[in-house]
Amino acid sequence: MTDIAAIPPAASGFAAQLRHSRYVIAENPVTGLAFGLFVLILVAALIGPWIVPYDPLASDTAVTLQPPNLHHWFGTDQLGRDIFSRVVVATRLDFTIAVASVALVFLMGGLAGVAAGYYGGWTDRIVSRIADTIMAFPLFVLAMGIVAALGNSVQNIVLATAIINFPLYARIARAEANVRREAGFVEAARLSGNSEWRILTYQILPNVFPILVVQMSLTMGYAILNAAGLSFIGLGVRPPTPEWGIMVAEGAANIISGEWWVALFPGLALMIAVFCFNLLGDGLRDMVDPRRRT
Amino acid sequence: MTAAPALTVEGLSVEFRTRTGIVRALENVSFAVDKGETIALVGESGSGKSVTAYAVMGILDPAGRVTAGRAMLGDLDLLAATPKQLAEVRGRKIAMIFQSPRTALNPIRPVGRQIADVLIRHGNVSRRDAPAQAVDMLRAVGITDPARRAKAYPFEMSGGMCQRVMIAIALAAKPSLLIADEPTTGLDVTTQAVIMDLINDLAKQLGMATIFITHDLALAGQRSARIVVMHAGHVVENAPTRDLFAEPRHPYTAELIAATPDAAASLGELAAIPGALPDLRRTDLPPCRYSERCPRKIAACAQALPHAAPGAAHFVACWNPLPVQTQVEQTMRGPTVSAA
Amino acid sequence: MTVLLDIAEVSKRFPVTGGPGLLARFRRRLSGGPENLPKVYAVDDVSFSIDKGETVGLVGESGCGKSTLVRALTRLLDVSYGSIKLGTRELSLKAARVFARDRDRARIQMVFQDAGESVNPRFTAFAAIADPLRRLRKLRGKALRERVETVAAQCGLPLQLLTRFPHQLSGGQRARVGIARAIAVKPELLVLDEPTAALDVSVQVVILQLLQRLKTEFGMSYLFVSHDLSVVRLICDRVLVMYLGKIVESGPAAEVFEHPLHPYTQALVAAVPRLHEGRDERLRLAGEPRSPIDPDPNVCRFYGRCPRGADACKTTMPALRQFGARHVACHFAEEFLPPLRTAS
Numbered sequence: 001m002t003d004i005a006a007i008p009p010a011a012s013g014f015a016a017q018l019r020h021s022r023y024v025i026a027e028n029p030v031t032g033l034a035f036g037l038f039v040l041i042l043v044a045a046l047i048g049p050w051i052v053p054y055d056p057l058a059s060d061t062a063v064t065l066q067p068p069n070l071h072h073w074f075g076t077d078q079l080g081r082d083i084f085s086r087v088v089v090a091t092r093l094d095f096t097i098a099v100a101s102v103a104l105v106f107l108m109g110g111l112a113g114v115a116a117g118y119y120g121g122w123t124d125r126i127v128s129r130i131a132d133t134i135m136a137f138p139l140f141v142l143a144m145g146i147v148a149a150l151g152n153s154v155q156n157i158v159l160a161t162a163i164i165n166f167p168l169y170a171r172i173a174r175a176e177a178n179v180r181r182e183a184g185f186v187e188a189a190r191l192s193g194n195s196e197w198r199i200l201t202y203q204i205l206p207n208v209f210p211i212l213v214v215q216m217s218l219t220m221g222y223a224i225l226n227a228a229g230l231s232f233i234g235l236g237v238r239p240p241t242p243e244w245g246i247m248v249a250e251g252a253a254n255i256i257s258g259e260w261w262v263a264l265f266p267g268l269a270l271m272i273a274v275f276c277f278n279l280l281g282d283g284l285r286d287m288v289d290p291r292r293r294t
Numbered sequence: 295m296t297a298a299p300a301l302t303v304e305g306l307s308v309e310f311r312t313r314t315g316i317v318r319a320l321e322n323v324s325f326a327v328d329k330g331e332t333i334a335l336v337g338e339s340g341s342g343k344s345v346t347a348y349a350v351m352g353i354l355d356p357a358g359r360v361t362a363g364r365a366m367l368g369d370l371d372l373l374a375a376t377p378k379q380l381a382e383v384r385g386r387k388i389a390m391i392f393q394s395p396r397t398a399l400n401p402i403r404p405v406g407r408q409i410a411d412v413l414i415r416h417g418n419v420s421r422r423d424a425p426a427q428a429v430d431m432l433r434a435v436g437i438t439d440p441a442r443r444a445k446a447y448p449f450e451m452s453g454g455m456c457q458r459v460m461i462a463i464a465l466a467a468k469p470s471l472l473i474a475d476e477p478t479t480g481l482d483v484t485t486q487a488v489i490m491d492l493i494n495d496l497a498k499q500l501g502m503a504t505i506f507i508t509h510d511l512a513l514a515g516q517r518s519a520r521i522v523v524m525h526a527g528h529v530v531e532n533a534p535t536r537d538l539f540a541e542p543r544h545p546y547t548a549e550l551i552a553a554t555p556d557a558a559a560s561l562g563e564l565a566a567i568p569g570a571l572p573d574l575r576r577t578d579l580p581p582c583r584y585s586e587r588c589p590r591k592i593a594a595c596a597q598a599l600p601h602a603a604p605g606a607a608h609f610v611a612c613w614n615p616l617p618v619q620t621q622v623e624q625t626m627r628g629p630t631v632s633a634a
Numbered sequence: 635m636t637v638l639l640d641i642a643e644v645s646k647r648f649p650v651t652g653g654p655g656l657l658a659r660f661r662r663r664l665s666g667g668p669e670n671l672p673k674v675y676a677v678d679d680v681s682f683s684i685d686k687g688e689t690v691g692l693v694g695e696s697g698c699g700k701s702t703l704v705r706a707l708t709r710l711l712d713v714s715y716g717s718i719k720l721g722t723r724e725l726s727l728k729a730a731r732v733f734a735r736d737r738d739r740a741r742i743q744m745v746f747q748d749a750g751e752s753v754n755p756r757f758t759a760f761a762a763i764a765d766p767l768r769r770l771r772k773l774r775g776k777a778l779r780e781r782v783e784t785v786a787a788q789c790g791l792p793l794q795l796l797t798r799f800p801h802q803l804s805g806g807q808r809a810r811v812g813i814a815r816a817i818a819v820k821p822e823l824l825v826l827d828e829p830t831a832a833l834d835v836s837v838q839v840v841i842l843q844l845l846q847r848l849k850t851e852f853g854m855s856y857l858f859v860s861h862d863l864s865v866v867r868l869i870c871d872r873v874l875v876m877y878l879g880k881i882v883e884s885g886p887a888a889e890v891f892e893h894p895l896h897p898y899t900q901a902l903v904a905a906v907p908r909l910h911e912g913r914d915e916r917l918r919l920a921g922e923p924r925s926p927i928d929p930d931p932n933v934c935r936f937y938g939r940c941p942r943g944a945d946a947c948k949t950t951m952p953a954l955r956q957f958g959a960r961h962v963a964c965h966f967a968e969e970f971l972p973p974l975r976t977a978s
Contacts, residue, residue, distance in 0.1 A: 184752030187710055188815070190734045191744055193769035206756045338834040339805075438921065452922065453696075482695035483861060484919045487905035491918065509834065512864075512907035539909060553836045555864035556909045561846055564868070567836035 031283030037276035044091040052085035056242045065259050075261040077250065079240075083261065086242040087269050093243050094273065097154060098223040101161035102216045109166045110212050113173025118181055118200050127174070131167035139164040143226060147235045157236050161223045172215060176208040210285075217281035221274035228270055244270045299326040299366075300471045300503035301350070301388075306363035306373070308342075308349050308527075315575035319345045319358070320527045321583075324601075327471065332497060332504040334514035334535075336550075337524035340571050343507045346524075347473045349373070351390055352380050367471065385416040389464035393476040395456035399448040405459045406432070406444025409466050416467035431462040436492055454485040461493060468500055475507045490517050512556050515539055523547050526571055526583035528599070533608040543608070543615040545590050582611070590614045638855050639684040639707070639742075639823055644716030646677040646702050650927055674926050676702040678879035680716075681954075684823065689849065689856040691870030691887055693863060693902070697923060699879040700859050704825055707857070708744050709733040720823070740770045743821035747828040749808035753800045753815075759786075760796040763815045770819050781818065788851075789814040790844060806837035810844070817848060824849075825857045830865065842869055863906045867891045875899050878926055878935040885960035895962040895970045897940045917941070934965075942966060 060080035074083035116127035146160040228245030230236035251263030308320040410424035432440035478486035569587025594613040746752035883896040904917035
């Protein structure tokens with residue numbers, strides 16, 4: 001009727017989403033900073049190998065362990081490789097590991113959790129017990145165990161990270177699905193002829209997705225740390241592949257002898273990446289939750 | 295009015311800062327409650343009736359600001375009071391009960407303890423005597439087996455019982471003014487009748503004034519001596535109940551009555567209220583916020599509304615009020631009309 | 635008057651949650667006893683019918699079982715016992731779990747109380763109304779769009795609002811979306827579960843008048859569930875009063891409202907605030923309702939709260955007796971019959 005005036009004009013669609021995103025970034029400068037950093041990391045991951053000054057694998061024994069200077073911005077390591085190039089190229093690997101683990105755990109944990117929360121019964125019991133079993137272990141030790149058992153490779157790191165994050169995602173997804181199971185719109189969907197499977201996929205999942213997306217951003221930081229940690233103790237990526245964790249491990253001994261730059265710069269890169277993803281998670285929540293749009 | 299007022303609200307204006315603009319939620323709201331009197335603030339959603347109560351109690355949302363006005367409780371202006379003064383007065387002289395009893399009660403404390411807290415803090419009762427008096431209060435609000443129920447938690451009780459507990463908490467320190475914000479919404483109609491009886495009886499016993507906030511006009515009419523009708527943050531009419539129903543003067547009041555199902559004999563007789571609430575964020579709101587949807591609008595409606603003198607018997611904020619059948623009505627027009 | 639829906643002896647019992655655990659139940663089974671779990675008798679032996687084109691009201695307070703009954707009727711829930719016949723088809727034979735894909739699914743639809751809750755927050759108004767059309771009428775593309783727009787227009791929903799999400803709509807607009815979605819598939823029976831409870835009084839008028847118009851235009855029957863007797867009086871032809879799972883009274887709406895025969899209905903009517911009448915304080919109900927768990931089948935459900943309480947009330951469950959167009963389940967119904975009427 002004539003009560004259109006009470007509500008502001010249509011605020012849906014992509015244009016409005018963009019506008020809201022700009023608003024969120026403007027309101028909280030930290031989110032803007034995180035977003036900027038994310039773009040930087042993404043760019044480094046995408047085109048890093050082509051823009052770096054030196055070949056990350058090329059060793060030059062003439063310039064080993066040089067402190068940061070004009071030729072080598074981050075200095076060189078014990079094999080004469082340019083640390084700056086290695087740090088930038090490592091971005092791609094670490095970023096890929098993070099994204100892959102998070103995507104995998106979202107699929108595994110998210111779907112299992114939603115099914116458990118929606119159907120209840122034995123599905124719930126099985127999924128919950130699996131999650132409980134995983135949580136019984138100190139998670140990093142479990143990751144170590146999985147990689148040690150299956151072998152050192154990037155795929156196994158991704159798998160291990162996904163497994164140890166499974167309980168968190170399953171739990172969140174299960175809780176959200178459980179709450180919505182008897183919601184009015186689910187009953188309405190049944191009246192409209194939707195089978196239980198359709199309700200799960202088209203009604204419940206879209207509501208659970210935003211919450212998991214926020215979690216994904218936070219997990220990415222953890223996934224990078226996990227990969228770096230595994231590589232640090234030798235259970236992850238193998239040298240000479242540039243990866244932040246290995247680089248910190250390789251540079252750790254050098255700190256004592258005063259060559260602080262070998263470990264510091266990769267460590268700094270790690271820190272900034274994790275920092276960025278965590279802050280992004282907060283901003284993402286504001287952008288993605290439809291209830292906060294208007 | 296012969297009795298001294300328990301609360302006088304004068305010129306209350308409240309604004310809310312929101313993401314999309316400033317909402318002028320209340321403008322120049324004035325009314326008074328006498329000692330021992332029960333009045334009702336009636337309006338639809340968006341009328342500002344709850345905001346009025348929250349502003350008086352000093353519990354407005356942080357985004358809200360009182361921009362003008364006074365709320366005199368005796369000698370104290372509640373809107374200008376210090377937090378310390380407010381803490382003294384809340385619970386002891388002025389109490390409030392809320393719409394959703396289960397959420398207004400502390401879910402992890404037994405109800406008896408919650409009542410005892412008020413008794414100790416505001417009722418000058420010792421810690422030793424408080425539990426027993428709490429049980430007495432539960433009995434006074436009609437809860438059977440009060441000694442056992444005092445140890446129960448809110449989730450173990452029905453909605454009606456929780457509401458009784460909230461009344462017990464509010465009245466524990468025997469305040470002189472009670473504000474009841476939609477206390478029976480969500481309750482069954484039979485429970486509603488019993489709860490309202492309880493509030494009325496206790497009010498009479500304690501000589502307490504009551505401000506009863508509701509959207510249900512019929513309920514307001516049954517329970518209060520005087521009704522204050524609000525629309526879009528304004529008081530539009532303020533009259534004794536019988537006069538208001540027999541001869542509503544403001545067009546909105548008349549429309550509201552005509553839209554109440556109880557007033558009609560058939561569905562066709564029910565009349566919808568034309569138009570819609572104006573957007574309170576507008577900076578170009580006309581002085582009368584009903585004028586844009588009012589069928590009785592005249593040129594005079596562009597000027598500022600008539601003021602309410604708080605002691606007036608029948609106040610109408612309108613330049614073209616509905617005619618009174620029994621009286622010569624020429625005397626009703628004019629800038630500072632305040633008496634029927 | 636053709637009967638559209640016939641409910642006979644429908645009962646729904648729920649096992650009480652928080653009862654004995656798996657082990658205790660297993661032990662009980664082993665010892666040979668039946669599954670003697672305490673049960674809540676949410677709906678107990680309810681029978682009534684709805685004619686084509688009729689609006690039947692269902693009133694009762696919280697805990698009376700009307701929500702459960704309604705969900706059983708609309709096949710969202712299975713009954714423990716009884717028959718639900720839509721036309722000639724016995725609906726209770728097909729499980730609720732699979733009824734969503736049944737060919738008769740579209741014949742009974744429901745409008746929910748809080749449209750904000752009953753529309754998926756991530757669906758636009760268009761998607762919400764289109765859903766049943768997609769699933770039950772297999773419409774797609776242009777045909778779908780046209781049908782959605784037609785229905786929206788019939789419900790007074792401006793087309794530009796179709797792209798909005800529920801939280802961007804006012805209460806009245808959301809209510810219209812809920813109604814449009816329900817009537818889109820042209821149901822024969824529309825169940826309305828407190829459709830105006832969350833709305834302002836002026837919006838309520840508009841929605842009620844819309845519902846009345848849609849009913850005559852499409853020849854639907856309505857089951858109007860509400861706790862608001864004043865609204866029921868205006869829109870319903872007949873009304874059923876429920877208390878603790880049983881129907882205690884039924885009859886033409888105006889008559890039941892003006893001259894209630896059952897003591898519970900009398901208390902209900904007396905409690906409704908009236909604009910132009912004073913309060914009736916004689917008929918206040920004291921105490922709480924009896925427990926719905928394993929109730930004694932010989933004791934009247936209202937015994938204890940009823941102002942009357944004779945021996946007959948606790949030894950024999952009063953049956954639903956007929957008095958002309960009225961039915962009452964009370965041993966003392968004759969006393970309340972209006973004058974100039976005799977029992978049939």
